[in-house]
Amino acid sequence: MYEMDYSEAAERISRKFSQKGSEMDPKKIETKLRRLVAEFGVQPSEAERSVTNELAKEFNVPALGSGGAAKGTSGTEEKKIGDAVPGEWVTIEGKVVSVSAPASPSIAQSGVIADEAGAIRFVAWAKSNAPPMSVDSWYRIESAVVDEYKGVSSLKIHSGTSVKDISAEERALIPSTTPIKDLHVGIGSVRAKVVQEWDTSHERMLQSGLLGDETGTIKFVIWKEPGKEKLAVGAVYAIYYAQVDEFNGRLSLNLNTAMIMQEETDITVSGGETSVRGAIVHIAPGSGIIKRCPVEGCNRALSRQNYCPVHEIQPNFHYDLRIKGWLDDGEKTHNILLQRDAVESLTGISLDAAKEIADNNPLGMDEVFLRMRDAVLGRYFMCKGREIDNRLLANACEKVKFESGEHTALLNRAGGAS
Amino acid sequence: MSMNARDMSGRRDGAFEREPARRVFAAELRECRYQFREGEDEKSPTFVLLPTGERSNRIFLVGTLTEKQRQGEQNIFYRGRVVDPTGTFFIMAGSYQPEAMQQLAKVETPAFVAVIGKPSLYQKPDGAFTVTVRVESITVVDKETRDIWTIDTAARTLDRIDALATRSSPDIVKAKEQYATVDPAVYRKMAYDALAQIKM
Secondary structure, three states, rough: OOOOOOHHHHHHHHHHHHHOOOOOHHHHHHHHHHHHHHOOOOOHOOOHHHHHHHHHOOOOOOOOOOOOOOOOOOOOOOOOOOHHOOOOOOEEEEEEEEEEOOOOOOOOEEEEEOOOEEEEEEEHHHHHHHHHHHHOOOOEEEEEEEEOOOEOOOOEEOOEEEEEEEEOOOOOOOOOOOHHHHHEEEEEEEEEEEEEEOOOOOOOOEEEEEEEEEEEEEEEEEEEOOOOOOOOOOOOOOOOOOEEEOOEEEEEEEHHEEEEEEEOOOOOOOOOEEEEEEEEEEEEOEEEEEEOOOOOOOOEEOOOOEEEEOEEEEEOOOOEEEEEEEEEEOEEEEEEEEEEHHHHHHHHHHHHHHHHHHHHOOOHHHHHHHHHHHHHHHEEEEEEEEEOOOOEEEEEEEEEOHHHHHHHHHHHHHHHHO | OOOOOOOOOOOOOOOOOOEEEOOOOOHHHOOOOOOOEOOOOOOOEEEEEEEEOOOEEEEEEEEEEEEEEEEEEOOOOEEEEEEEEOOEEEEEEEEOOOHHHHHHHHHOOOEEEEEEEEEEEEEOOOOEEEEEEEEEEEEOOOOOHHHHHHHHHHHHHHHHHHHHOOOOOOHHHHHHHOOOOOOOHHHHHHHHHHOOOOOO
């Protein structure tokens, strides 16, 4: 767990007040901070903000914003953006590569800031009174806080942060790209080809589809915004500073924050397909016939009581088939997820047949689970699909057949050396 | 407070990894004499060391269920015998595995069955060792599945014998120490005989 440096933060607050002509006892400030953080579990940045505000109110010191802390006095560690770790106070220098419309009135500005080593999303709170930053300018940001939400780091610019335009110090930033298979949640740059364009599933969506490079493929999305253009299918683009999101263990690229440049060259896209041959050694609960949320773009599995984790009770659900389980080749066990088509061909039970079984049996949907389990458990299959985070999303599976050629070859191998 | 990035990636890397189900013939499993646990935790997995030099926490076997028997008064459990081309597996399912027990109770002998289970080594009061497989699941399968399993298991066994001769790993070192008198040629012949029993 991150230990806040209370005395440093207290010094910073007391300095701000002394610049406005009010002297505060850093020890007293420290006690207040310690209480909020240690006893009440308040985030350090929030604690610093709330103590500053409390004292400003108490001593009637108006407009205590950022910009007060002088350069070089903040004491927080100066870091490369790529090294910033959630929970830390950092000072960084970087170039703002994109800004986006604030998602909430409490946010003044958000965007992406980058240096040679990496890039990170930033959020400037409205209350921070930070000067608005502009794209392509360089800034020194002192005493910002790195935090994390759903595995994505971001840099929070709060009232204790100072932001300084340092564009005068001329420097170049050449972004580097990452192979698709090595992307991780946060900000990423790729050189990739548009291999597929999908029907947009939402009216706010401009385009979605699949990008690929030599190492794999990834879903992308562009949301409707003035100035945004669709990508051309088959064209290769250098895409800098896109936002890498994760949903259900699957990464996708949001290109709204990205700088996109079309390239003349072509690249060979890896199919990203793997196949695993093995025995199904477990069928997990939640396999068989399931109900899905009918809300557009949702499609989540509902509970028995037709409850969607997001859209609550949905009596007008639709049915689907899936199998979740483990396919084991004796060396490694692969988590597999089979979609409806694969389930139907593997079990010989169609969606309609499954509905009928569920309707006409005392066990209902459980009966479908049991029949499917008995049909596939302990048998050999070859499954093909994309493997992501050790889960194989199989789009085709077939039963392994006895091969007499294989048998003969093994007899020779076993007999050969004896 | 938030985790740092290293913990995050650690969590992803260390995400639950299921122990693979090893393929082993009855005649090899019967010879196991060494069992160990990895880690001090109560939930740390227990492994049986195969004489061909690989740890096994779980096995997958296909054979013929020839006998099953209900035992116990208060704590009901089922025992069964599953025969492969090389010998007999002793399986059991108790009230701690209610689903497996019900599955086993339902099967009419004789039948081809696929069993996923956990092997454990016991020493009887007379000093003799037995290896029992605690069933996680058992399903009725067809003869073709049994033949594919025999090929699969022969191939995996030969792979282990080859690794024993040419490579080194902690398990191989341990096996050479624990099973110093075992001649791998015995298991090569066992694999050959098992394959030879498959009717073309």
